[in-house]
Amino acid sequence: MDLTLSPEYAAFRDQVAETLKANAHLAPGPDDKGLKHPKRLAWQEFLIREGLTARTIPTEFGGYGAEPDILKSRIIAEEFARSGVPRPLAGQGISMLVPTLLELGTPEQKEAYIERTLKGELIWCQGYSEPGAGSDLAALRTRAVEDEDDFVINGQKIWTSTARQADMMFCLVRTDPNAKKHHGITYILFPMDTPGIEVRPLVDMTGSANFNEVFFTDVRVPKSGVVFEVNKGWQVANATLTHERGMLGDPNATKARFIELVELMKVETVNGQRLIDNPVLRDRLMTLQAEVYAMQANGLRITTNSLKGEAAGLAGLVVKLQGCELNHQIAALAIDALGELGILYEEGEHLRSGGAWQWRYMYDLGLIIGGGTAQIQKNIIAERGLGMPREPRLARS
Amino acid sequence: MEFGLLEDQVMLQETVRRFVAEEVSLDLVRQIAEGEIQVAETLAEKLTALGLDGLLVPEKDGGSGLGVLDAALVQECFGYGIVPARFLSNSVAAYALRDSGSSIMNDITNNDARFGIALNDFLSRRDGSGLSIRDEAVSGASLMAMDVARSTHLLFLANDTVRIGQVGSAEQVKTIDRTREFSEVTITSFEQQFTGAEIEKTFAVACILLAADTLGAAQCMLDKAVAYAGDRQQFGRVIGSFQAVKHLCAEMAAKLEPARALIWHAAHALDVQDDEALAMAFLAKAHMAEVGTFIAKTSTEVHGGMGFTDLVGLHYWYKRIGVNRQIMGAPMALRELAAQQQGLVA
Structure with missing residues (x-):
């Protein structure tokens, strides 16, 4: 155990x-x-040039071209958190599509998309979930039928973030309806301005539309957009889902929230008494601090495993479940501590922290469900982490 | 940066784990719980032969010179096998003595000094418990002192300082955990040369070791639940294939794994004297108590009716975890102490 950094x-x-x-x-x-404000793009370009983002992506694709070094990546993330300086762009294109293309894309796809995506010039959305394919993603039914050099797509996607701003979609479509469900799926890229695509904002409990529904009616897209091979889309998608789960439940972000909560409870008063001087609230605060400490230590353990090239095992599998639940509890305590002012939202003289705690209390519940529900996470922990048996399949009704 | 165990630490844990697996059966623990003193003494001799009691004694004073993290790894194994061992009390005493140069440390290593500890009064004085020193005499009594029987010394708290003394009277109390003994004690005399150790730091080490003990016991209960759920059949399938059961096991693992990292971190923080070490140690015990009692209850439920029986003996782990939760700082008291430590209490 050595938590100091070497001189380098x-x-x-x-x-x-x-x-x-x-x-x-x-x-x-x-x-x-x-998303494409000139200052944002300029900042992104600066960060790439300094090796503070897109760090390990080869220079030929517009990255910084450094050797992979998990510790340096971690240090960079921590310094962004500590300094409060705006982070690099991190949309689904950068975090999920780029790694996928680097691994499985054709030379043409890499050339066309990676650099522009990294620079923020190309915004992507992810077409995975469907109304009938949530936790059971492989049950997706959006159909793509071959027609000479094209596929013609019909169907619907849901939970699509940034669909309105996106230039492109990376999408899972059913290309062989007769194959077993995991074997008839294709991963394909196409522009969002292709005729026949309709985007409808999906207003959620926060009052804003953080997600969308996307409808496809005879959408004709070229076959050259297929990543890897036709009917091998499930393997491609699995590569990207691993990247997504790593993003949810980041302990640095949780710690920052916790520190904000401590500050709130030190400044806010009720009946002339600071919130932190209320022993019940203080006890809840300390309960959460222990959990924040635990998730931070768990994160350090995972980083060390990665540095050694070892699998993180259970420590890694529990992050999404525990991290998202903890974030939600931090928001819940802030609201309880604020009492009746905790229900204020969006604007007004008595609003605290710009209404951020209520927003998080709702949005973070969405994150407990999204990206693999808490129940799916528990299946994964039990089956992959503890080696417990899978649910037997029922005969089709 | 490396957050993990060194090869030596993995080997240390492996050695103790093997000892526990080979030497401490549930049957043996039952005999000790039923008051078979000869069995307890034979086990104590074997534990002494392991040579771990001087683990926290500095090398210059005749010990192994290892750290709190190493001690926590050992204690975790004892918790896993619900082993009644004096290691915890001896280690806390060694830590309290580590800067004193006292020859008692060498005696701990050689088993000439065997410690009990009476630190429970630090956060909780009930029924008039508490010791004080006035005119070189110790008055009062301490409740829930641990490992007093067959000890040679007692580590106790008086006037906000940790001292070493000789037990006057000791009356064993009956707790839910019959494998370890707890007593109400008085002190006849104390070591004048040892001017005392800081209670917070000493207490923090006790917290880490009790948390590590619960970690081990909880890990064992989780392992037993997973094994039972993979074996027991109802409705024509193993019950571990039902999500209702599987999710209980996942919840136990999801809470336990980060708690393990927290205990490692907190123990290491004490070893390197990190600024946050004390708060982290107090929170580690509080948190481990919460996770431990959740696992104790949940694992028992996964075992169904058998979990409730004496036959399976799961209750020995349940009670070990329950006792660890209450003694030397119940969770709420420790969280308040952690808040004080960070200047959050007006």
């Missing part, structure tokens, strides 16, 4: 901290809205 890494950390501090003025501010 300590120097690296200092250098990252210094770069972020010295260039913070280049970062986009809260008013620079829009």
Whole structure:
């Protein structure tokens, strides 16, 4: 056990901290809205040039081209969290499609998409879930029929983030309805302005449309968009889902929320008494701190496993379930601590933290469900982590 | 940066684990619980022969010079096998003595000194318990002192300082856990040369070791639940294939695995004297108590009616975890202590 950084890494950390501090003025501010705001794109380009994002992606595809180094990646993430400087772009294109293309894309696909995606010039959305294919994703039915050099797509996707802003979609479609469900799926890329695509915003409990529904009516897309091979889309998708689950439940983000909650409870008063001076609230706060400590330590353990090239096992499998639940509990305590002011939302004189706690309390519930529900996570922990038997299949009704 | 166990630590744990598996059967634990003193003494001799009691004693004072993390790894194995061992009390005493240069440390290593500990009064004084020193005399009594029988020394708390003394009277109390003994004690005299150790740090080590003990016991209960669910059949299938049962096991694992990392981290933080070490140690015990009692209850439920019987003996682990939760800082008291430690209490 040694939690100190070697001189090389300590120097690296200092250098990252210094770069972020010295260039913070280049970062986009809260008013620079829009995914392609020039300040956002310029900031992204700067971060790539400095090796603070797209770090291990080869230079020929617009990355920084460094050797993979998990510890350096971790240091960079921690320094962004510590400095509060806006993070690099991290849409589904960057976090999920780019790794997939690097592994399985054709030279043409890599050339056409990776660099522009990294720079933020190309926004992607993910067409996976369907109304009838949620936890059972492989049951998806959006149909793609071959027609000479094209596929013609009909069907519907749901839970599609950024569908309205996206230039492109990476999508799972059913190309062989007669094959077993995992064997008839194809992973395909196409532009969102293709005729026949209709996007409808899906308003959720937060009051905003964080997701969308996407409808396909005779959408004709070229076969050249297929990644890897026709009917091998399930393997391609599995490569990307691993990337998604790693993103949910990041302990650094949870710690930042917890620190915010401690500050809130130190400043806010009720009946002239600070919230933190209420022993019941303080006890709940300490209960959560123990869990935050535990998830941080668990994260350090996973990083060390990755550094050694070992599988993280159970420690890795529990992150999404535990991390998302903990985030939700932190928001729940903030709302309870704020009492009747905790119900205020969006605007108003008495609103606290811009209504962020209520927003998180709702949005984080969405994250407990999304990206593999808590119940699916428990199946994974039990079956892969504890080696317990699978649910036997019932005869089709 | 490396967050994990060194090869030596893995080997240490493997050695103790093997000892426990070979030497401490449930049958043996039952005999000890039923008061077979000869069986308890034979086991104590074997434990002494393992040579672990001086683990926290510095090398210059005749010990192994290892750290709190190493001690936690050993204690975890004892918790796994519900082993009644004096290791915890001896280790806390060794830690309290580590800067004193006292020859008692060498005696711990050689088994000439065998410690009991009476630190429960630090956070909880009930029925008039508590010891104090005035005019070189110790007055009062301490409740729930551990490992007093057959001890030579007692580590106790008086006037906010950890001291070493000789037991006057000791009256064993009956707890739910008959494998370990707890007593109400008085002190006749104390070591004048040992000027005392800081209670917070000493207590933190006790917290880590009790948390590690619960970690081991809870891991055993989870393993037993998974094994039972993979064997027991109802409705024509093993019950572990039912999600209702499988999810209970997943919940246990999901809580236990991060708790293990927390205990490693907290133990290491004490070893390197990190600023957050004390708060982390107190929270580690509080958190492990919550996770432990959840697992104790859930594992018993997974075993169905058999989990409730004396026949299967699961209750020995259930009670071990239950006792660890209450003694030397129940969760709420420890969370308040952690809040104080961080300046969050006005």
